[in-house]
Amino acid sequence: xxxxxxxxxxxxxxxxxxxxxxxxxxxxxxxxxxxxxxxxxxxxxxxxxxxxxxxxxxxxxxxxxxxxxxxxxxxxxxxxxxxxxxxxxxxxxxxxxxxxxxxxxxxxxxxxxxxxxxxxxxxxxxxxxxxxxxxxxxxxxxxxxxxxxxxxxxxxxxxxxxxxxxxxxxxxxxxxxxxxxxxxxxxxxxxxxxxxxxxxxxxxxxxxxxxxxxxxxxxxxxxxxxxxxxxxxxxxxxxxxxxxxxxxxxxxxxxxxxxxxxxxxxxxxxxxxxxxxxxxxxxxxxxxxxxxxxxxxxxxxxxxxxxxxxxxxxxxxxxxxxxxxxxxxxxxxxxxxxxxxxxxxxxxxxxxxxxxxxxxxxxxx
Amino acid sequence: xxxxxxxxxxxxxxxxxxxxxxxxxxxxxxxxxxxxxxxxxxxxxxxxxxxxxxxxxxxxxxxxxxxxxxxxxxxxxxxxxxxxxxxxxxxxxxxxxxxxxxxxxxxxxxxxxxxxxxxxxxxxxxxxxxxxxxxxxxxxxxxxxxxxxxxxxxxxxxxxxxxxxxxxxxxxxxxxxxxxxxxxxxxxxxxxxxxxxxxxxxxxxxxxxxxxxxxxxxxxxxxxx
Numbered sequence: 001x002x003x004x005x006x007x008x009x010x011x012x013x014x015x016x017x018x019x020x021x022x023x024x025x026x027x028x029x030x031x032x033x034x035x036x037x038x039x040x041x042x043x044x045x046x047x048x049x050x051x052x053x054x055x056x057x058x059x060x061x062x063x064x065x066x067x068x069x070x071x072x073x074x075x076x077x078x079x080x081x082x083x084x085x086x087x088x089x090x091x092x093x094x095x096x097x098x099x100x101x102x103x104x105x106x107x108x109x110x111x112x113x114x115x116x117x118x119x120x121x122x123x124x125x126x127x128x129x130x131x132x133x134x135x136x137x138x139x140x141x142x143x144x145x146x147x148x149x150x151x152x153x154x155x156x157x158x159x160x161x162x163x164x165x166x167x168x169x170x171x172x173x174x175x176x177x178x179x180x181x182x183x184x185x186x187x188x189x190x191x192x193x194x195x196x197x198x199x200x201x202x203x204x205x206x207x208x209x210x211x212x213x214x215x216x217x218x219x220x221x222x223x224x225x226x227x228x229x230x231x232x233x234x235x236x237x238x239x240x241x242x243x244x245x246x247x248x249x250x251x252x253x254x255x256x257x258x259x260x261x262x263x264x265x266x267x268x269x270x271x272x273x274x275x276x277x278x279x280x281x282x283x284x285x286x287x288x289x290x291x292x293x294x295x296x297x298x299x300x301x302x303x304x305x306x307x308x309x310x311x312x313x314x315x316x317x318x319x320x321x322x323x324x325x326x327x328x329x330x331x332x333x334x335x336x337x338x339x340x341x342x343x344x345x346x347x348x349x350x351x352x353x354x355x356x357x358x359x360x361x362x363x364x365x
Numbered sequence: 366x367x368x369x370x371x372x373x374x375x376x377x378x379x380x381x382x383x384x385x386x387x388x389x390x391x392x393x394x395x396x397x398x399x400x401x402x403x404x405x406x407x408x409x410x411x412x413x414x415x416x417x418x419x420x421x422x423x424x425x426x427x428x429x430x431x432x433x434x435x436x437x438x439x440x441x442x443x444x445x446x447x448x449x450x451x452x453x454x455x456x457x458x459x460x461x462x463x464x465x466x467x468x469x470x471x472x473x474x475x476x477x478x479x480x481x482x483x484x485x486x487x488x489x490x491x492x493x494x495x496x497x498x499x500x501x502x503x504x505x506x507x508x509x510x511x512x513x514x515x516x517x518x519x520x521x522x523x524x525x526x527x528x529x530x531x532x533x534x535x536x537x538x539x540x541x542x543x544x545x546x547x548x549x550x551x552x553x554x555x556x557x558x559x560x561x562x563x564x565x566x567x568x569x570x571x572x573x574x575x576x577x578x579x580x581x582x583x584x585x586x587x588x589x590x
Contacts, residue, residue: 106552114563118566136554136559139553139554139557140552140553140554140555141550141552141553142553143550
């Protein structure tokens with residue numbers, strides 16, 4: 001057990017401490033992100049590595065500044081618990097891999113200061129910090145945040161080397177060696193707005209492939225949907241997250257997508273395209289399972305997840321933005337207190353309405 | 366009498382500009398604060414229009430405070446304020462038409478600005494005409510300062526300009542105020558409502574932090590003395 005664990009550890013029976021701590025949980029979640037991140041580095045090269053690094057470092061930096069300003073005494077211990085680093089890591093997973101460098105510190109500031117520390121720090125925030133930053137960045141800087149590059153694996157000849165990668169990262173010079181590309185969701189939305197339905201646009205020559213392997217353009221973590229799914233399953237197996245929220249998110253997208261696609265394939269993307277695209281896997285396994293901003297009960301988490309999934313599908317299908325996971329998460333975060341208010345666990349010795357059970361008559365009727 | 370009024374005026378000014386600032390201390394008039402502070406010029410224009418209404422309404426309310434019975438005072442004040450707002454609305458439409466087009470609805474909404482009825486109730490009904498007018502001026506200037514400040518911060522971060530279109534409000538002579546930061550497109554979010562809340566929140570926190578620091582310092586001084 002961690003000697004530094006915060007006070008408030010239950011001492012009297014019938015409680016038992018599981019031996020876990022904030023630090024260990026955060027570490028496991030980060031381990032679960034490693035495969036997808038390494039795949040992203042390989043696919044998008046050095047610029048994406050610099051962006052990831054600076055995002056994580058900025059989050060740690062702003063966390064330290066905030067704690068110092070708040071007069072904290074456990075600054076080092078709080079930084080080392082990994083929660084700020086995880087926020088930065090998750091944010092980096094959702095950014096365009098070749099975004100300019102200043103996106104990272106601005107995102108870190110929004111995530112940590114406005115999204116988290118203003119509310120009182122870890123455990124107090126209403127909204128998921130990484131998603132707050134993602135949405136704020138997208139709304140503020142629509143152009144750099146929607147510029148996708150064609151994947152250029154590190155082993156490819158044309159991939160930028162270390163120095164070139166740094167140059168791409170630090171300057172906004174036009175990149176002759178980076179082919180701009182569209183993500184699947186962005187492409188289908190743009191074509192739809194031009195009046196070309198999905199049957200034609202997806203059959204077109206330049207259409208992004210719906211690929212299980214994942215060599216396609218999109219956010220840093222987007223091509224590696226299956227690796228993120230794998231990381232999520234690891235977390236499930238380790239008991240770090242429950243199955244309710246992720247499954248509900250996936251179902252919330254898959255069910256309407258299946259109905260829509262069956263009814264009108266010209267206007268609604270397939271289930272497979274929905275599940276593999278955008279931030280859905282990341283959202284389902286790493287964002288919707290955030291302990292702080294999701295409901296406490298299993299039933300509440302199912303409602304929460306279904307809401308995220310359904311809203312994501314609605315925004316993707318009818319909204320102005322091609323992707324809606326971040327918006328859907330924030331909207332459901334706002335509903336979390338209401339969900340927790342209406343779906344409460346049954347207290348020991350009481351029925352669902354809170355009335356004391358009649359022990360003499362043998363408990364629950 | 367004049368001496369006490371003179372020393373009072375200083376206190377009234379300080380209250381309006383800082384200690385009891387409409388936005389930063391009383392947290393009144395949040396609707397115009399959020400809605401029109403998308404640029405420094407808009408904030409300044411809105412603040413000055415409100416100040417004009419506030420000075421005259423405070424003076425008038427103070428004048429009639431002995432003749433209006435307390436049972437009907439609120440409707441009377443509302444009619445008074447509504448009249449003044451209509452005057453300002455028409456005046457701005459006539460002479461500051463470009464700014465009027467931007468501020469539009471919010472000028473008419475000065476009538477429901479809680480700060481104005483609030484000052485009538487909290488100050489003008491209890492004080493003389495000069496002091497009430499001074500209070501209106503101080504509160505109005507404090508409000509103007511707050512709106513202009515928030516507007517400038519949001520404009521700077523959100524659009525990369527300062528006092529854009531100031532010449533619409535102040536005349537072509539003030540075109541020199543207009544600053545444009547080259548090469549910065551701005552973060553759109555700061556112009557949108559969340560930016561308004563964020564800026565106001567940080568400014569409020571800053572004011573509180575400053576005051577508590579001053580207080581701590583004053584306490585230290587008392588302790589050592």
